[in-house]
Amino acid sequence: MTRVIEVPAxxxxxxxxxxxxxxxxxxxxxxxxxxxxxxxxASPYGLxxxxxxxxxIAEAKGERPLFTVPISDDVKRYWARVGFFRHAAELFxxxxxxxxxxxxxPSDVLLDVTPVRAMEDVHQVVEKISDVSSRILHGELGLERxxxxxxxxxxxxxxxxxxxHAGTSGWVAVQVYTFRRRLGRRVAVIxxxxxxxxxRRSLESTHASRFGERWGDxxxxxAALIQGVSRFRDPGxxxxxxxxxxxxxxxxxxxxxxxxxARLSIVPAWDDDVPLADHLPFxxxxxxxxxxxxxEAESR
Amino acid sequence: MIETIRIGHLLRETALSPYRNLVTRxxxxxxxxxxxxxxxxxxxxxxxLDFSDIELLDFSCxxxxxxxxxxxxxxxxxxxxxLRGLRDDQHDAIEQVLTHHRLAVAALIAGGEPMLLGWVLxxxxxxxxxxxxxxxxxxxxxxxxxSWPESRxxxxxxxxxxHRLVRPEGDLRYPLLVA
Numbered sequence: 184m185t186r187v188i189e190v191p192a193x194x195x196x197x198x199x200x201x202x203x204x205x206x207x208x209x210x211x212x213x214x215x216x217x218x219x220x221x222x223x224x225a226s227p228y229g230l231x232x233x234x235x236x237x238x239x240i241a242e243a244k245g246e247r248p249l250f251t252v253p254i255s256d257d258v259k260r261y262w263a264r265v266g267f268f269r270h271a272a273e274l275f276x277x278x279x280x281x282x283x284x285x286x287x288x289p290s291d292v293l294l295d296v297t298p299v300r301a302m303e304d305v306h307q308v309v310e311k312i313s314d315v316s317s318r319i320l321h322g323e324l325g326l327e328r329x330x331x332x333x334x335x336x337x338x339x340x341x342x343x344x345x346x347x348h349a350g351t352s353g354w355v356a357v358q359v360y361t362f363r364r365r366l367g368r369r370v371a372v373i374x375x376x377x378x379x380x381x382x383r384r385s386l387e388s389t390h391a392s393r394f395g396e397r398w399g400d401x402x403x404x405x406a407a408l409i410q411g412v413s414r415f416r417d418p419g420x421x422x423x424x425x426x427x428x429x430x431x432x433x434x435x436x437x438x439x440x441x442x443x444x445a446r447l448s449i450v451p452a453w454d455d456d457v458p459l460a461d462h463l464p465f466x467x468x469x470x471x472x473x474x475x476x477x478x479e480a481e482s483r
Numbered sequence: 484m485i486e487t488i489r490i491g492h493l494l495r496e497t498a499l500s501p502y503r504n505l506v507t508r509x510x511x512x513x514x515x516x517x518x519x520x521x522x523x524x525x526x527x528x529x530x531x532l533d534f535s536d537i538e539l540l541d542f543s544c545x546x547x548x549x550x551x552x553x554x555x556x557x558x559x560x561x562x563x564x565x566l567r568g569l570r571d572d573q574h575d576a577i578e579q580v581l582t583h584h585r586l587a588v589a590a591l592i593a594g595g596e597p598m599l600l601g602w603v604l605x606x607x608x609x610x611x612x613x614x615x616x617x618x619x620x621x622x623x624x625x626x627x628x629x630s631w632p633e634s635r636x637x638x639x640x641x642x643x644x645x646h647r648l649v650r651p652e653g654d655l656r657y658p659l660l661v662a
Binding site for chain 1: 498504507508509538539540542546551570571572573575579583
């Protein structure tokens with residue numbers, strides 16, 4: 184038997200739940216087919232979510248899943264240009280014609296789909312993004328001149344979490360696009376995902392007892408994002424998310440962290456997401472999305 | 484005596500590559516070790532850490548370099564520490580990590596004007612600005628300049644001295660980079 188997991192036509196952090204529900208139990212016992220034929224668009228969160236699923240299956244020594252590529256030539260070309268198929272080919276058995284990636288990525292991509300395996304990769308990610316982020320964040324989104332540095336700081340801290348806490352590698356991608364449905368403005372989006380142990384297991388030995396029966400994926404996310412705790416006993420730890428929250432607040436942005444079966448968000452006025460979504464379909468590791476909207480004309 | 488340490492130079496030596504970004508804890512810890520090595524070989528009273536070649540300083544590196552360097556001052560031979568060449572976003576990172584530890588450091592902003600980053604009581608912050616403006620001051624000078632009772636000025640100067648944010652000489656307190 185092969186279990187078919189349909190990739191949502193419009194694949195973002197919301198429709199990710201439909202994708203996660205498709206897997207059933209983890210690790211899946213059946214052969215898996217990830218069917219992206221009907222895909223029309225995927226956010227960086229969606230793209231690296233698919234790679235995370237493939238990575239989790241490989242790490243669980245599961246059978247190599249199948250992947251049918253999108254029918255739309257435009258979608259295929261875009262996914263190729265951001266480097267998705269290059270990495271997907273290592274994790275999935277690809278079916279369908281994959282176009283060659285262009286030498287340079289599209290202009291709205293701040294960072295292609297990039298693996299994060301070690302601290303050295305965090306350096307590379309920050310170096311890559313620093314050249315283009317100022318032009319886009321200040322010039323296009325209307326953030327203050329120093330925004331590129333703050334944006335890179337958030338990116339650096341989010342990527343370091345993979346190396347320090349996940350126990351495995353992960354993925355990052357950064358893109359600018361128009362957020363029509365919820366905001367009607369351009370946004371810069373950082374998406375970071377790993378297939379590691381997740382927040383609950385990472386914090387369990389040091390913080391579970393404090394929460395008693397409340398301990399679970401949601402409580403672990405709350406401890407990390409709201410209370411700033413870390414599994415390390417060093418009192419200076421846990422400041423990365425605190426700093427990111429400061430930037431989010433300043434730019435009226437959103438941060439959302441999904442781990443295991445819960446998702447915790449700091450929700451700005453322009454979004455209608457719930458702060459804590461619990462009892463979601465299980466998905467391995469942790470997925471972080473940071474969304475920074477173009478500033479409204481009067482605040483520029 | 485002032486020992487100037489160019490952080491960008493140390494970063495390039497440490498990472499063996501032309502990085503301009505101070506990111507990740509291991510990098511920050513390695514740079515801090517280099518700073519401590521340099522200071523251990525120096526007779527200086529004041530360490531001037533120059534960040535002007537640095538593009539980005541993330542929270543992890545701000546913690547590893549600045550906060551841990553100041554925390555270690557308590558156990559090592561204490562020095563006065565001054566930061567120079569910081570950009571606005573780097574101020575944010577240092578301000579946050581020092582506030583977390585209830586520490587503070589003096590920094591020179593563009594134009595050479597001194598400011599405090601981190602946590603001190605409001606009176607100490609006002610006294611710091613006053614000492615820098617006057618060039619040197621005793622409790623009576625600060626009290627007169629700020630229209631405070633002398634005991635209040637004295638407490639504020641004591642807090643600055645304790646945090647090693649002014650240089651004491653008898654009853655007088657000097658800004659850190661004034662000879």
